[in-house]
Amino acid sequence: MLAQPSVHYGAHAEDKVAELAQLRGVQRVLPIVTSSLAENPIVRASIDRLGAAALPMFRDLKPHTPFDVVLALTAAIERHAPDLLVVFGGGSAIDAAKIAGLSVATGVRDHEALLGLRSIPDALGVSQASPAKRSIPIIAVPTTLSAAEFGIIGGATDTRSGIKHLFKSDTLAPDIIVYDPWLGAGTPxxxxxxxxxxxxxxxxxxxxxxxxxxxxxxxxxxxxxxxxxxxxxxxxxxxxxxxxxxxxxxxxxxxxxxxxxxxxxxxxxxxxxxxxxxxxxxxxxxxxxxxxxxxxxxxxxxxxxxxxxxxxxxxxxxxxxxxxxxxxxxxxxxxxxxxxxxxxxxxxxxxxxxxxxxxxxxxxxxxxxxxxxxxxxxx
Structure with missing residues (x-):
């Protein structure tokens, strides 16, 4: 039996995210936001209610989670030293946060090192989990229905080879999920x-x-x-x-x-x-x-x-x-x-x-x- 994230459903993100951050006693929160949501009023209100704890938004995300996005986010996490990540978006955004969190924990800084972190399947299709533990907690606020928020596996694309690799860790999934159907209603x-x-x-x-x-x-x-x-x-x-x-x-x-x-x-x-x-x-x-x-x-x-x-x-x-x-x-x-x-x-x-x-x-x-x-x- 795997540990499950805590799921808050039918919730208003602008209330719940700030409440959860306060309960955890965090002081530095890095918002990771799909660019199309950067001016969304619910997302903005959710970040504004974090007050002085909110760090500059990371929004340089791309579909299929290219390696360069993961590495850029890894660098941003190291630069800002947050004690909580809050990601608003779909599967690509959530996977970027998960894999970058794992990269920070393992000291990954470049393309080759990230490639070395990937999970390689055996002949039966069983991918071994990385022994590394993602240390920075994540709150995911999904705006699509991809279910990346539950995954102990995340995918990122090596654009040099055109191959999407899987990354696996028992701690990869976000710690908390906030399902806001009002925010979801704004998704095309x-x-x-x-x-x-x-x-x-x-x-x-x-x-x-x-x-x-x-x-x-x-x-x-x-x-x-x-x-x-x-x-x-x-x-x-x-x-x-x-x-x-x-x-x-x-x-x-x-x-x-x-x-x-x-x-x-x-x-x-x-x-x-x-x-x-x-x-x-x-x-x-x-x-x-x-x-x-x-x-x-x-x-x-x-x-x-x-x-x-x-x-x-x-x-x-x-x-x-x-x-x-x-x-x-x-x-x-x-x-x-x-x-x-x-x-x-x-x-x-x-x-x-x-x-x-x-x-x-x-x-x-x-x-x-x-x-x-x-x-x-x-x-």
């Missing part, structure tokens, strides 16, 4: 919905994991039902706060498998499709998850029946149920809709073979051609 709907499918991916690949167990299954299946309800309602009415709240609860439960079970090829190939072709995380799940479900179907009939039922499609194909749900939200379900050049796919397949989650896929993936079969089905 397409980003909200697509990252919601990323969390659908968490739930599905938890159930289809080689490590699936009754504990994670129960939480993941309930999380999928909440995500189905919340995402549909948010799509119908983006201003519906209750819908945003249900989505956040769904992320929490669907993410129950993070760090507990190995995910599969939808996650693993999504890492490489994002790093190589620049496809956002949520969109990678939109196009890859149905194709991976179809690939795994011969070895997972009973598990996939439970997934289909969670989407209100009992007795039907989980592949079709998930694909139809994604399409019902106005999201793409094929690579062709994302203008991904076919010439990038062999590189995705080649680099994907070394990914921990690809190695751990329920139906073994033994060659680049196996991956190309999935990618062709996703086209």
């Amino acid at each position: 709907l397409d980003l909200w919905l697509s990252t919601g499918i990323r969390s659908v991916d968490h739930g599905v690949e938890t159930v289809l994991s080689r490590d699936a167990n009754p504990f994670t299954d129960a939480l993941a299946l309930r999380g999928l039902a909440l995500l189905r309800e919340g995402l549909s309602a948010a799509h119908a009415d983006p201003a519906n706060i209750e819908a945003r709240h249900r989505c956040q609860l769904g992320v929490w439960l669907a993410g129950s498998g993070i760090g507990r079970v190995r995910y599969g090829a939808s996650h693993g190939l999504g890492h490489q499709l994002g790093a190589i072709a620049g496809v956002p995380h949520g969109m990678t799940s939109c196009v890859l998850l149905p194709a991976v479900l179809a690939f795994n179907e011969p070895v997972s009939h009973e598990r996939q029946a439970e997934i289909a039922a969670a989407f209100g499609a009992a007795g039907k194909s989980a592949t079709d149920a998930v694909r139809h749900f994604i399409a019902s939200l106005g999201l793409p379900t094929q690579l062709s809709e994302l203008a991904v050049d076919d010439s990038a796919l062999p590189r995705v397949a080649e680099t994907g073979l070394g990914n921990a989650f690809v190695k751990a896929n329920l139906r073994p993936i033994q060659s680049a051609e196996d991956i190309m079969m999935i990618l062709r089905a996703a086209r």
Whole structure:
């Protein structure tokens, strides 16, 4: 059993962040803020209420968490010596904070040292955790549905090689999570919905994991039902706060498998499709998850029946149920809709073979051609 972050849900960030900082008795707080949120009134109020404890905002964040962002944030943490990090944003921002915190703890200062900190999977797709302990506490205020806030794994992209590497530590996940559905309601709907499918991916690949167990299954299946309800309602009415709240609860439960079970090829190939072709995380799940479900179907009939039922499609194909749900939200379900050049796919397949989650896929993936079969089905 892994330690869980403390989760404050249905909360107003402008009240809760200052309250939590005061309870911890901190004196120097570094706000890490996605640039699009720098002038958001809820974010500004949250930082203003920290008073003199608030340090200058770090906002130089980029999608897919490039190594240079992690190193720049590491340098900022060392320069300002905060006793608390507060990160506002999506998965890339949260992963940057997690990995930079680990970098500070291990004395990482440059590209090669950061590369040496990555987790390398074995033949079974098991990535060993770093023995290092992240020492600076983190409060995460997520504005998307990526669930990075629960991860003892974080991803960062080596732009020199185009490979997204995983970093793992039992202390990597933020200490505290604040779910503010009012702040979430300001997230653009397409980003909200697509990252919601990323969390659908968490739930599905938890159930289809080689490590699936009754504990994670129960939480993941309930999380999928909440995500189905919340995402549909948010799509119908983006201003519906209750819908945003249900989505956040769904992320929490669907993410129950993070760090507990190995995910599969939808996650693993999504890492490489994002790093190589620049496809956002949520969109990678939109196009890859149905194709991976179809690939795994011969070895997972009973598990996939439970997934289909969670989407209100009992007795039907989980592949079709998930694909139809994604399409019902106005999201793409094929690579062709994302203008991904076919010439990038062999590189995705080649680099994907070394990914921990690809190695751990329920139906073994033994060659680049196996991956190309999935990618062709996703086209």
